[in-house]
Amino acid sequence: MNYTLHQLQIFLKVTQLKSITKAAEELHLTQPAVSIQLRNFQDQFEIPLTEVIGRQLYVTDFGTEIANAAEKILAEVYAINYKTLAYKGQLAGRLKLSVVSTGKYIMPYFLSGFLKQHPGIELVLDVTNRAKVIESLENNEVDFSLVSVLPDQLQVERTELMPNKLYLVGYKEHGLDKESYDHNIFEGLPLIYREPGSGTRHTMEKFINKYHLPVRKKMELTSNEAVKQAVIAGLGFSIMPLIGIKNELINGELRIIQVNGFPITSTWNLIWLKNKEFSPLADAYLNYLDRYKNQIISDKFRWFSDWDK
Known part of the structure; x- marks a missing residue:
């Protein structure tokens, strides 16, 4: 056996992400470099560590055992480095x-x-x-x-x-130009939701349920950035945290629609x-x-x- 700490680090990252491409991105390496190190590491074992079925990478049972050992070894190396700094x-x-x-x-x-x-x-x-x-x-x-x-x-x-403040947000040509609206505005607005498990969605649904708002769910997206781009494109409206839309508000891509009871604050x-x-x-x-x-x-x-x- 003649594997290096670098190979252990690469192998562990590949097993965690189940992807050579994603591992390369996180390690700031090229995909060929990761593939070469992974192959060199595999060559030191007679039993397969990973296998590729279709385009999906899977970790074998033996590979999982080696990954667990690699994680412990790397943790000890990090501990040595930290102890050296602490001693200084x-x-x-x-x-x-x-x-x-x-x-x-x-x-x-x-x-x-x-x-x-x-x-x-x-x-x-x-x-x-x-x-x-x-x-x-x-x-x-x-x-x-x-x-x-x-x-x-x-x-x-x-x-x-x-604080965290959420507003009803629309695209720049939405045409809702009154100074303020009541909750009936939601009857005609297609709303874009975050995915289940999102804190923004939790806060949004809590507010909707509290006031029994007649909302119309348009679509569900899995990130704040995805929701933002969908609203900018005019696909619907959403209730979004102010903290994440500063630049879009300044450059006019998004507009806040003033509604009674908003912002929702947490x-x-x-x-x-x-x-x-x-x-x-x-x-x-x-x-x-x-x-x-x-x-x-x-x-x-x-x-x-x-x-x-």
């Missing part, structure tokens, strides 16, 4: 967060200063829908999660970051499992937020708080 007096380690998809518009601003202060930190940031975010938190796979809708059946603690919360034992790194990050979050909001999100003024 530097804060180091992996900070793992899961973030709902619209949270990607705010979370980087609450991380960048901390990471600049501590260059020995490795950030693992998973951006996905609310259901998967809560699942990763429940399984204790992350230190923190960012949500705008708190989980119902999971005991968590939290720190509030900033709060972005950074949450963690109750009674979780923090690593020194996670504890330091919470202290950083307590000290700097108000300044970050003032510096980076003044436009957000001033939008309705």
Whole structure:
């Protein structure tokens, strides 16, 4: 056996994503480079690690065992690197967060200063829908999660970051030019929804059910960006977070339709499992937020708080 740490890293990423192309993208390598390293790694075993059926890559049972071992080996290597930095007096380690998809518009601003202060930190940031975010938190796979809708059946603690405001949004030529509308406007609007499990959809449906709005569902899309492009194209209307449509509002691609009771307001919360034992790194990050979050909001999100003024 003469495999390298680089080959272990590539093999593990391929098994996690079930795709050479996606693994190459995440590792910032070319697809041929990943394929070559994967083949060289396979050549050291007599038993297949993966197999391709049609165009789908599958991991064999033996390959799964090797992937589990590779993950443990790489974790030990990371630990050695972090211990070296810690011995030198530097804060180091992996900070793992899961973030709902619209949270990607705010979370980087609450991380960048901390990471600049501590260059020995490795950030693992998973951006996905609310259901998967809560699942990763429940399984204790992350230190923190960012949500705008708190989980119902999971005991968590939290720190509030900033408000989240949702508006009814249409394309630029929608022709709805009154200063304000009542809820009857929804009778004639084809609404575009996010997928089940989305925090935006949860908030939207909660509002619709509360006021018994006569909505007409037009379509369902799996990301905030997809909904945004569909609305811009004139395929329908949607209730969207202000945080994710700033540029489109400024350049006129999207327009807010003023409706009584809007905006729908919730709060972005950074949450963690109750009674979780923090690593020194996670504890330091919470202290950083307590000290700097108000300044970050003032510096980076003044436009957000001033939008309705």
